[in-house]
Structures are given as C-alpha cells and as structure tokens.
Amino acid sequence: MKIVVDAQRLQSELAMLASFTHVEQTGKDGETAVTRVVFTEDDLRARMWLRGLYEEAGLAIREDAVGNVFARWIGSEPELPAVATGSHTDAIPHAGMYDGTVGVLGGLEAIRSLQRAGVKPKRSIELLMFTSEEPTRFGIGCLGSRLLAGVLDASAADQLKDAEGLTLAEVRASAGFTGSLDEVLLPTGYYSAWAELHIEQGPLLERDGIQIGVVTDIAAPASYRIIIEGFGGHAGALLMPDRRDALCAAAEIVLAVERFALATGAIDTVATVGTVKVHPGAVNSVPSRVELALDVRDTDPERRESVMRGVRAVCEELRERRGVSIVEERINADPPAQSDARIVAAIEAACVQHGYSYRRMVSRAYHDSLFMACVAPVAMLFIPCRGGVSHRPDEFASLDAMAAGITVLAETLLHFSAM
Amino acid sequence: MKIVVDAQRLQSELAMLASFTHVEQTGKDGETAVTRVVFTEDDLRARMWLRGLYEEAGLAIREDAVGNVFARWIGSEPELPAVATGSHTDAIPHAGMYDGTVGVLGGLEAIRSLQRAGVKPKRSIELLMFTSEEPTRFGIGCLGSRLLAGVLDASAADQLKDAEGLTLAEVRASAGFTGSLDEVLLPTGYYSAWAELHIEQGPLLERDGIQIGVVTDIAAPASYRIIIEGFGGHAGALLMPDRRDALCAAAEIVLAVERFALATGAIDTVATVGTVKVHPGAVNSVPSRVELALDVRDTDPERRESVMRGVRAVCEELRERRGVSIVEERINADPPAQSDARIVAAIEAACVQHGYSYRRMVSRAYHDSLFMACVAPVAMLFIPCRGGVSHRPDEFASLDAMAAGITVLAETLLHFSAM
Known part of the structure; x- marks a missing residue:
C-alpha cells in the first residue's frame, strides 16, 4: 500500500x-x-x-x-x-x-x-x-x-x-x-x-x-510574574546613595535568570524574561516599580525548580542590599x-x-x-x-x-x- | 523698609x-x-x-x-x-x-x-x-x-x-x-x-x-537612547547557548550605568535608566530588541562624560560577547x-x-x-x-x-x- x-x-x-x-x-x-x-x-x-x-x-x-x-x-x-x-x-x-x-x-x-x-x-x-x-x-x-x-x-x-x-x-x-x-x-x-x-x-x-x-x-513550562517595588524620584534630584531603583534590581534578576538557567549544565533548561514594565517610565524619573514576566522550562521539573531557587536567593539578597520589595507570583507550573x-x-x-x-x-x-x-x-x-x-x-x-x-x-x- | x-x-x-x-x-x-x-x-x-x-x-x-x-x-x-x-x-x-x-x-x-x-x-x-x-x-x-x-x-x-x-x-x-x-x-x-x-x-x-x-x-544633563538588537525566538525552542538576548544585554547596560555613576565618587554624579521598551514583549518570546532611555547629570561635564565612556566600553564588550548590535543616540548634552x-x-x-x-x-x-x-x-x-x-x-x-x-x-x- x-x-x-x-x-x-x-x-x-x-x-x-x-x-x-x-x-x-x-x-x-x-x-x-x-x-x-x-x-x-x-x-x-x-x-x-x-x-x-x-x-x-x-x-x-x-x-x-x-x-x-x-x-x-x-x-x-x-x-x-x-x-x-x-x-x-x-x-x-x-x-x-x-x-x-x-x-x-x-x-x-x-x-x-x-x-x-x-x-x-x-x-x-x-x-x-x-x-x-x-x-x-x-x-x-x-x-x-x-x-x-x-x-x-x-x-x-x-x-x-x-x-x-x-x-x-x-x-x-x-x-x-x-x-x-x-x-x-x-x-x-x-x-x-x-x-x-x-x-x-x-x-x-x-x-x-x-x-x-x-x-x-x-x-515542563512554568511562568512567573516578579514585581519589584523601590522608590521613585527625579532623575536629577535623587542622589545615587539614596536610591532604591527598581530597575537596577530588575536588571540583576534578569541576569540571575540567565545565569541559573545556564548553571544547570543541561541543554534542556531554558529561562527567559520576555516583558518588562517600568513605572513611571519617563527618561528623567527613577523607576519606582518594575514588573517582569519570567518563563522557565525544562524536561526535569526538579531542575526547573533549581533555577527558581537560585533566582529567589538573588531576590532575597536584593531585598536586603537594595532596599526593594520583591513579590513573585506563579502564573503556572505544568508538569x-x-x-x-x-x-x-x-x-x-x-x-x-x-x-x-x-x-x-x-x-x-x-x-x-x-x-x-x-x-x-x-x-x-x-x-x-x-x-x-x-x-x-x-x-x-x-x-x-x-x-x-x-x-x-x-x-x-x-x-x-x-x- | x-x-x-x-x-x-x-x-x-x-x-x-x-x-x-x-x-x-x-x-x-x-x-x-x-x-x-x-x-x-x-x-x-x-x-x-x-x-x-x-x-x-x-x-x-x-x-x-x-x-x-x-x-x-x-x-x-x-x-x-x-x-x-x-x-x-x-x-x-x-x-x-x-x-x-x-x-x-x-x-x-x-x-x-x-x-x-x-x-x-x-x-x-x-x-x-x-x-x-x-x-x-x-x-x-x-x-x-x-x-x-x-x-x-x-x-x-x-x-x-x-x-x-x-x-x-x-x-x-x-x-x-x-x-x-x-x-x-x-x-x-x-x-x-x-x-x-x-x-x-x-x-x-x-x-x-x-x-x-x-x-x-x-x-549638566545629558540624555541618550540606547538601542540593543539581538535575535528573537520562542522562549521554549531557542536554546540558551544559541541566544543573543537583547534584554540580558540591556540589563548589563542598566547595571553599568549605575556602576559608573557611583564610580566617580562624586555626590553630584547621577545616572538613570528611566524607560525600557522590549520587543516583541511577550512572556514566551526571547527579546529581540530593547530600547533604553538614559539620563546622566553632573556639575562637571568631563565627569559626566567619564560615565558614558564606561558605559560605551561595556557596550563594546557586549557586542562581542553577546553578539548583539548596540546603537547610542545622543538626545542632548547640555553644559x-x-x-x-x-x-x-x-x-x-x-x-x-x-x-x-x-x-x-x-x-x-x-x-x-x-x-x-x-x-x-x-x-x-x-x-x-x-x-x-x-x-x-x-x-x-x-x-x-x-x-x-x-x-x-x-x-x-x-x-x-x-x-
């Protein structure tokens, strides 16, 4: 046939x-x-x-x-x-x-x-x-x-x-x-x-x-929303030592996501920050709030979770060092x-x-x-x-x-x- | 009187x-x-x-x-x-x-x-x-x-x-x-x-x-637009070693801006990334293009320029290491x-x-x-x-x-x- x-x-x-x-x-x-x-x-x-x-x-x-x-x-x-x-x-x-x-x-x-x-x-x-x-x-x-x-x-x-x-x-x-x-x-x-x-x-x-x-x-895909709250102000008037810039904290999270995805050593681990919303979002304004959308996938859910553990540890350290609040919301985490x-x-x-x-x-x-x-x-x-x-x-x-x-x-x- | x-x-x-x-x-x-x-x-x-x-x-x-x-x-x-x-x-x-x-x-x-x-x-x-x-x-x-x-x-x-x-x-x-x-x-x-x-x-x-x-x-305020072009793709399908993620490069630039502003040691140096535009901007999509708005101010224009020199050196290194293109546009640089x-x-x-x-x-x-x-x-x-x-x-x-x-x-x- x-x-x-x-x-x-x-x-x-x-x-x-x-x-x-x-x-x-x-x-x-x-x-x-x-x-x-x-x-x-x-x-x-x-x-x-x-x-x-x-x-x-x-x-x-x-x-x-x-x-x-x-x-x-x-x-x-x-x-x-x-x-x-x-x-x-x-x-x-x-x-x-x-x-x-x-x-x-x-x-x-x-x-x-x-x-x-x-x-x-x-x-x-x-x-x-x-x-x-x-x-x-x-x-x-x-x-x-x-x-x-x-x-x-x-x-x-x-x-x-x-x-x-x-x-x-x-x-x-x-x-x-x-x-x-x-x-x-x-x-x-x-x-x-x-x-x-x-x-x-x-x-x-x-x-x-x-x-x-x-x-x-x-x-196994999982996605999260990460919300960073710092303190805004005038980009000229707010001095560097007084800043709690939500975007600088967000930038560290973006790089941590990449670093921990690479750190598993497995080709099947991928992690991506795909969107960034900056508030208030003006050239002359220190970002007070940033929202990231994070996508992490792996064939092994435990390895996927290891990426999130690494990211969470960085968030913990950022809360302390940068004086920002960080909230993580799980959108989905499928098997x-x-x-x-x-x-x-x-x-x-x-x-x-x-x-x-x-x-x-x-x-x-x-x-x-x-x-x-x-x-x-x-x-x-x-x-x-x-x-x-x-x-x-x-x-x-x-x-x-x-x-x-x-x-x-x-x-x-x-x-x-x-x- | x-x-x-x-x-x-x-x-x-x-x-x-x-x-x-x-x-x-x-x-x-x-x-x-x-x-x-x-x-x-x-x-x-x-x-x-x-x-x-x-x-x-x-x-x-x-x-x-x-x-x-x-x-x-x-x-x-x-x-x-x-x-x-x-x-x-x-x-x-x-x-x-x-x-x-x-x-x-x-x-x-x-x-x-x-x-x-x-x-x-x-x-x-x-x-x-x-x-x-x-x-x-x-x-x-x-x-x-x-x-x-x-x-x-x-x-x-x-x-x-x-x-x-x-x-x-x-x-x-x-x-x-x-x-x-x-x-x-x-x-x-x-x-x-x-x-x-x-x-x-x-x-x-x-x-x-x-x-x-x-x-x-x-x-002296100066502002710049920095445009990073990488390569987009599906957040699941594009493997980490193949990525040229424009947002990861942008995150390094955001942190470099902060680092070089602090590095002058002068309280009068301030530098801020106030806006981030991510393309295509979807949770499951690797960012292919990011546009940053950067504001740098100083009482000393040479010290202000030293911040930009540091940022440009990082951009140069990022072009090589991350395979992205980076274009800087000066919006204004007043005395x-x-x-x-x-x-x-x-x-x-x-x-x-x-x-x-x-x-x-x-x-x-x-x-x-x-x-x-x-x-x-x-x-x-x-x-x-x-x-x-x-x-x-x-x-x-x-x-x-x-x-x-x-x-x-x-x-x-x-x-x-x-x-």
Missing part, C-alpha cells in the same frame, strides 16, 4: 485558512500575517470552513462545550478506543500560517491519504482541533486540552475573563457552545494512541538537515510529559520505511500533547521550519517537509488503528 | 492657576493633578489670566515669537539693563501645582511686596515666564530659554514636531505668536542679574530643616552652569538679614536658569518641598517656605535694582 500526500492541496488549504484573519496584513517580505483569536468571527468562519472539509472527507463531527472539534473516520470496530491526531488553528496576533495548522490540515491530509490508499481502519481514526492553544484571549494556553485532561477546573475555567471583561462562559455561549465544561473531560481509555504533527519552532532540524524530529519529552515508547518506535519505523532521516528530540514549546499525555499514550513529530522562526509572518515550512511529516503521521495512525 | 509677603494671596493664585488643567483629576490624597501642556487651550487660558495679574500690578507686558512673556516694572532709569526673575507655568501630565509656578507667581508677589513697601526701583525689575520648560509636547525641555540664549537654532526649532505631527511653527502661529524665532535671542547685556525661585524637587532641605537652598551650580558669585552673596545676605537658615547646594534638575546663564549672571534659590516629591499631584510647598523664598527673592531683586 502506497501513501501519497497531496502537498499542493494542503498548501492551498493552509493559504485559505490563513485568509481567516482579523487584520489583512503582509509581513516585510510579503508573507501573510495571521491573527486568529479564539471565538472571534475569524475563528468561527475558519471552523465553519474546516467542517466542510471534514464532511467532504466523510468524517463524523462532534464538538464539545469548550469548542474542541472531533472529526472521526469511523473504523470497522467503532467500540474500540480510537487512534487520534490533531493540533490547533488559533493564531496569536501577527503570527504565521503553519503553527498548529499543519497539525490540523496535515492530520486531515494524512486521513485522506489513507482513504485514497484504500485503507479500512479497524479502530476509528480521529482528528482533533483544540480550542485556544494560544493564551492570547484568556491568558492561559491549551485551554481545550487542559479541560479534556481534567487539569483545569471547569467552573474556574468558565470564570476566566478576556481583556474586555467577558467570561469564557459568555464568550463560548455566544459562539454556540453552551454545554457544561464538566462534560469536556475525556473518559478513561478514550484514545489508544495520540500523535501530534507540528513545526519544530526551533532551528535544530533545519540546521542539521534532519527531516523528522521524534519528540521524546515535552518540557513535563514523556512520549509513549511504542508510539515513538512506530514513528521511527515509519521514518525508516520511507527513508526519512530522523532524530529524537525534546519539545520545549507548549503543545496540547503536554496535557493529552495525562489521559492517553502520546508522542509528537516535528518537521523543520525555516530559521527556527515561529509566531511571525515569515514562519515557513516547505511542501517536502510537510509531505514527509504527513506520510510518517499517516503510517503511525495506520499502525495503531490496526492494533 | 519692611517686606511683607501675602502668602495667602499667593496660595489662592496657585490654586487658580492649577485649575487651568487639561484633565480635572485629584491624586490619591485629594491633591489636584495638573496637566498643562504648552499652547494647549489650558496654557492659553492660564496665560490670559496671568496677563490680568501683571496688568493689575502695573507691569508692562512684552511677548516674543515663541511665547516667552516679559512683565516689566519700569525703573527710574529704564535704559539700564534690568534685574529679573521668573520660571515656567507649563506642567507635565498628572503633575503638581508648585513646580515652576512658584517662580512665576512668587516672582510676581516679590514685585508686589516691593511695591507695597514703597520701593521705587532704579533699574527695571522684570518677571519672565518661559515657554515650555517641560519637554512634553516637543520632546525638548527649556524651549523658550534655549532660544533666548541662542543655544537652539531658530529654524531647527520651528521644525520640531509634536505627537500629532504639528510643527512648532504651526502651533505657535495658531496660538498667536507669529514673529520670527530669530528675534527671540536676548541682546547682550539685557539683564544685569537674574535669580530664579524654585521648589527643590529633592529631599535635602526638608530633611535637614534648612529654609533656603542657594544654588551654586546647575548640573552645566555656575551661579554668579555676587548674586549668591546677595541671596545669602538676604537670608542672614531675615534670619533664615540656608545652605549652598547643586541643582540637579533642569531649569531655564541653565540657559539664562549663557546670557546673564544668574543664581537660583530653592525652598523645601515635602518629601522631595515633584512632578506628582502630591507635590507640596508650605506657605512659610514660599514666604521665606519670596522675601529673599524680593531682597535680592531690590539689591540689584539699586546697583
């Missing part, structure tokens, strides 16, 4: 999906900038259009109360737990057209390629589109998969608010998703195997000319996930069968698979993206790279659907 | 002036927040009201092309260079009601107190209100005094733009100031002596219970000013005469007197302000403090008007 991927069709579907965007914009080299936030009109139009593709492929559609969409190719033994793939289609502001979408439209193309090859699956094969993998609207990523896995309390989730003060309960209801979030949780054994296809969002595969990344671990050995083996076997080069690697980005790992055996496969660039209009994956990823995904789904 | 200051009248005039504000707001303890930007309707209404006070005091009014207002009490020998005082009445957004205004309304009250005491001055005594001491609208402070002193090119000044893209030429014309800016320059010997009364904007006088600060030097010894002596003599405690000190804030020093013998006198706080709604100077300052100012004007 020969699997043939229609990469041209996929490319035109990706372009069509990219046209459902809040602002029509092109990046500096003419690429499409995509902004598609959950439950906006663009998201709802994209969902409608995707439904059409699913129906055309003969898939049975189910939607849950948070808007996760399940499109099922019903197998010959439909009572067995299904095999599944999927990803997300929401996009942060001014993003690209490949992040997440390759896992949804590519997953669909994997199913279609099996259909064209004449496969009759034993277990059903399901394509899942998660609601709001991106944290843009409600401040928390992987909303759909967290609820599917039961790691987010349903009533707390309904009270999440967007920037306009609308609750998730209100927003999903007006988008037509009215059931109770309690019903989103997947029953035990719902899936026998799960594999997600995604662009790498890092430079390793492209740099080393590797076609498929086989994800063995999804790093890492390990891929299932059998699924990893099946992905690697498919690479060998098709002559694709592959390498085991770690996913350091958040993915819905991190949470799916709580309720199913999972693995992920990555394909190279140009320059490791993601979340930007110039995000790009080649037709060949996508075709290879979809071929391997199709083989993997086929393998587990027969078991 | 006895000088009697009507502090109650001054207080009610300060409150009236504070009512010419763009947004009616009160600070957290009920103080008035004042926003009065040059050539806005509020500024023009305030100017109109001030004209009325000047006319009531019998002063002859002249306005120049940039809107500096000269109110002259004509002396018995009007052909002699005048003695003068003054300050500004524009206020940055959400500021207080004492900064600058105490020098204008207090200067007027000094003149009125001399009139009430029956003084007939030999030299004319002039009250000057400068246009746009604050940089809010056109990005450059001391606009009026720079032009009076000839340290800002007239045609360049007319091309300055506000946030809406309006040029100074357009804005001043629609406010009724239509002459050529070339004519703003003061002729040589226009003033025989100049003294400016101002709140300290620092904590020293209040802390030590001193009534009058006699300013011997106005520090320091020294007070005239005779005027300092006269201020001190007035303090002694009235039994006020006084101390020589440095002004580290910008003042119009910095530029007036280019064309006249100058000095400044400071009065305490509560907590050293300025540019905030809770900015405050007591009636007693203002009365003392005005008394000393009146004596000083009297002294030089007779010479």
Whole structure:
C-alpha cells in the first residue's frame, strides 16, 4: 500500500485558512500575517470552513462545550478506543500560517491519504482541533486540552475573563457552545494512541538537515510574574546613595535568570524574561516599580525548580542590599510529559520505511500533547521550519517537509488503528 | 523698609492657576493633578489670566515669537539693563501645582511686596515666564530659554514636531505668536542679574530643616537612547547557548550605568535608566530588541562624560560577547552652569538679614536658569518641598517656605535694582 500526500492541496488549504484573519496584513517580505483569536468571527468562519472539509472527507463531527472539534473516520470496530491526531488553528496576533495548522490540515491530509490508499481502519481514526492553544484571549494556553485532561477546573475555567471583561462562559455561549465544561473531560481509555504533527519552532532540524524530529519529552513550562517595588524620584534630584531603583534590581534578576538557567549544565533548561514594565517610565524619573514576566522550562521539573531557587536567593539578597520589595507570583507550573515508547518506535519505523532521516528530540514549546499525555499514550513529530522562526509572518515550512511529516503521521495512525 | 509677603494671596493664585488643567483629576490624597501642556487651550487660558495679574500690578507686558512673556516694572532709569526673575507655568501630565509656578507667581508677589513697601526701583525689575520648560509636547525641555540664549537654532526649532505631527511653527502661529524665532535671542547685556525661585524637587532641605537652598551650580544633563538588537525566538525552542538576548544585554547596560555613576565618587554624579521598551514583549518570546532611555547629570561635564565612556566600553564588550548590535543616540548634552558669585552673596545676605537658615547646594534638575546663564549672571534659590516629591499631584510647598523664598527673592531683586 502506497501513501501519497497531496502537498499542493494542503498548501492551498493552509493559504485559505490563513485568509481567516482579523487584520489583512503582509509581513516585510510579503508573507501573510495571521491573527486568529479564539471565538472571534475569524475563528468561527475558519471552523465553519474546516467542517466542510471534514464532511467532504466523510468524517463524523462532534464538538464539545469548550469548542474542541472531533472529526472521526469511523473504523470497522467503532467500540474500540480510537487512534487520534490533531493540533490547533488559533493564531496569536501577527503570527504565521503553519503553527498548529499543519497539525490540523496535515492530520486531515494524512486521513485522506489513507482513504485514497484504500485503507479500512479497524479502530476509528480521529482528528482533533483544540480550542485556544494560544493564551492570547484568556491568558492561559491549551485551554481545550487542559479541560479534556481534567487539569483545569471547569467552573474556574468558565470564570476566566478576556481583556474586555467577558467570561469564557459568555464568550463560548455566544459562539454556540453552551454545554457544561464538566462534560469536556475525556473518559478513561478514550484514545489508544495520540500523535501530534507540528513545526519544530526551533532551528535544530533545519540546521542539521534532519527531516523528522521524534519528540521524546515535552518540557515542563512554568511562568512567573516578579514585581519589584523601590522608590521613585527625579532623575536629577535623587542622589545615587539614596536610591532604591527598581530597575537596577530588575536588571540583576534578569541576569540571575540567565545565569541559573545556564548553571544547570543541561541543554534542556531554558529561562527567559520576555516583558518588562517600568513605572513611571519617563527618561528623567527613577523607576519606582518594575514588573517582569519570567518563563522557565525544562524536561526535569526538579531542575526547573533549581533555577527558581537560585533566582529567589538573588531576590532575597536584593531585598536586603537594595532596599526593594520583591513579590513573585506563579502564573503556572505544568508538569513535563514523556512520549509513549511504542508510539515513538512506530514513528521511527515509519521514518525508516520511507527513508526519512530522523532524530529524537525534546519539545520545549507548549503543545496540547503536554496535557493529552495525562489521559492517553502520546508522542509528537516535528518537521523543520525555516530559521527556527515561529509566531511571525515569515514562519515557513516547505511542501517536502510537510509531505514527509504527513506520510510518517499517516503510517503511525495506520499502525495503531490496526492494533 | 519692611517686606511683607501675602502668602495667602499667593496660595489662592496657585490654586487658580492649577485649575487651568487639561484633565480635572485629584491624586490619591485629594491633591489636584495638573496637566498643562504648552499652547494647549489650558496654557492659553492660564496665560490670559496671568496677563490680568501683571496688568493689575502695573507691569508692562512684552511677548516674543515663541511665547516667552516679559512683565516689566519700569525703573527710574529704564535704559539700564534690568534685574529679573521668573520660571515656567507649563506642567507635565498628572503633575503638581508648585513646580515652576512658584517662580512665576512668587516672582510676581516679590514685585508686589516691593511695591507695597514703597520701593521705587532704579533699574527695571522684570518677571519672565518661559515657554515650555517641560519637554512634553516637543520632546525638548527649556524651549523658550534655549532660544533666548541662542543655544537652539531658530529654524531647527520651528521644525520640531509634536505627537500629532504639528510643527512648532504651526502651533505657535495658531496660538498667536507669529514673529520670527530669530528675534527671540536676548541682546547682550539685557539683564544685569537674574535669580530664579524654585521648589527643590529633592529631599535635602526638608530633611535637614534648612529654609533656603542657594544654588551654586546647575548640573549638566545629558540624555541618550540606547538601542540593543539581538535575535528573537520562542522562549521554549531557542536554546540558551544559541541566544543573543537583547534584554540580558540591556540589563548589563542598566547595571553599568549605575556602576559608573557611583564610580566617580562624586555626590553630584547621577545616572538613570528611566524607560525600557522590549520587543516583541511577550512572556514566551526571547527579546529581540530593547530600547533604553538614559539620563546622566553632573556639575562637571568631563565627569559626566567619564560615565558614558564606561558605559560605551561595556557596550563594546557586549557586542562581542553577546553578539548583539548596540546603537547610542545622543538626545542632548547640555553644559552645566555656575551661579554668579555676587548674586549668591546677595541671596545669602538676604537670608542672614531675615534670619533664615540656608545652605549652598547643586541643582540637579533642569531649569531655564541653565540657559539664562549663557546670557546673564544668574543664581537660583530653592525652598523645601515635602518629601522631595515633584512632578506628582502630591507635590507640596508650605506657605512659610514660599514666604521665606519670596522675601529673599524680593531682597535680592531690590539689591540689584539699586546697583
């Protein structure tokens, strides 16, 4: 049986999906900038259009109360737990057209390629589109998969608010998703195997000319807000010995974050301060208050915690030495996930069968698979993206790279659907 | 002859002036927040009201092309260079009601107190209100005094733009100031002596219970924009050894600024990073570009330059070690000013005469007197302000403090008007 991927069709579907965007914009080299936030009109139009593709492929559609969409190719033994793939289609502001979408439209193309090859699956094969993998609207990523896995309390989730003060309960209801979030949780054994296809969002595969990344671990991401309060004043009148400059303390924290991330000696530790808010924020004013957003990830949560212990010790010393107050707020600290050995083996076997080069690697980005790992055996496969660039209009994956990823995904789904 | 200051009248005039504000707001303890930007309707209404006070005091009014207002009490020998005082009445957004205004309304009250005491001055005594001491609208402070002193090119000044893209030429014309800016320059010997009364904007006088600060030097302020370009990426996917994090480089610069300011060993050196702009500014994104605003002041421009030399050496090393590009843009670097010894002596003599405690000190804030020093013998006198706080709604100077300052100012004007 020969699997043939229609990469041209996929490319035109990706372009069509990219046209459902809040602002029509092109990046500096003419690429499409995509902004598609959950439950906006663009998201709802994209969902409608995707439904059409699913129906055309003969898939049975189910939607849950948070808007996760399940499109099922019903197998010959439909009572067995299904095999599944999927990803997300929401996009942060001014993003690209490949992040997440390759896992949804590519997953669909994997199913279609099996259909064209004449496969009759034993277990059903399901394509899942998660609601709001991106944290843009409600401040928390992987909303759909967290609820599917039961790691987010349903009533707390309904009270999440967007920037306009609308609750998730209100927003999903007006988008037509009215059931109770309690019903989103997947029953035990719902899936026998799960594999997600995604662009790498890092430079390793492209740099080393590797076609498929086989994800063995999804790093554990944690994020924190650190608020430093010092004492403000006129940049001319406040003498240096009298200063309790919140920004100088913040600068020491930024460097401590980097230092302790490097100090673990593990390549899998990454830590980033991504935002700095300075109050009052005038050229001639000593900063009185600074707020930092800190992101720390590791495949080993204890090692991740060691970074935070180091940062906290520096904060303690800064409180004393600089006379500032420092408050740390944990936004989230999720557990890492390990891929299932059998699924990893099946992905690697498919690479060998098709002559694709592959390498085991770690996913350091958040993915819905991190949470799916709580309720199913999972693995992920990555394909190279140009320059490791993601979340930007110039995000790009080649037709060949996508075709290879979809071929391997199709083989993997086929393998587990027969078991 | 006895000088009697009507502090109650001054207080009610300060409150009236504070009512010419763009947004009616009160600070957290009920103080008035004042926003009065040059050539806005509020500024023009305030100017109109001030004209009325000047006319009531019998002063002859002249306005120049940039809107500096000269109110002259004509002396018995009007052909002699005048003695003068003054300050500004524009206020940055959400500021207080004492900064600058105490020098204008207090200067007027000094003149009125001399009139009430029956003084007939030999030299004319002039009250000057400068246009746009604050940089809010056109990005450059001391606009009026720079032009009076000839340290800002007239045609360049007319091309300055506000946030809406309006040029100074357009804005001043629609406010009724239509002459050529070339004519703003003061002729040589226009003033025989100049003294400016101002709140300290620092904590020293209040802390030590001193009534009058006699300013011997106005520090030389310089400001710079430092732009760091690194390489952005996903906070999970971009590994630590591959990073060129613009924020980590910026943090080292912030700490270098502080270190080199302390390293001069001089209490008069101050350096501040007051704003940080981070691009793209997301919790899960490695900063690719950071822009810092840096303010360095000193009474000694060579010592000020030594701070910048240290910072530049760190930038050089960072370019190499962190692989970032760093661009420095000088916004301004003004010379320091020294007070005239005779005027300092006269201020001190007035303090002694009235039994006020006084101390020589440095002004580290910008003042119009910095530029007036280019064309006249100058000095400044400071009065305490509560907590050293300025540019905030809770900015405050007591009636007693203002009365003392005005008394000393009146004596000083009297002294030089007779010479």
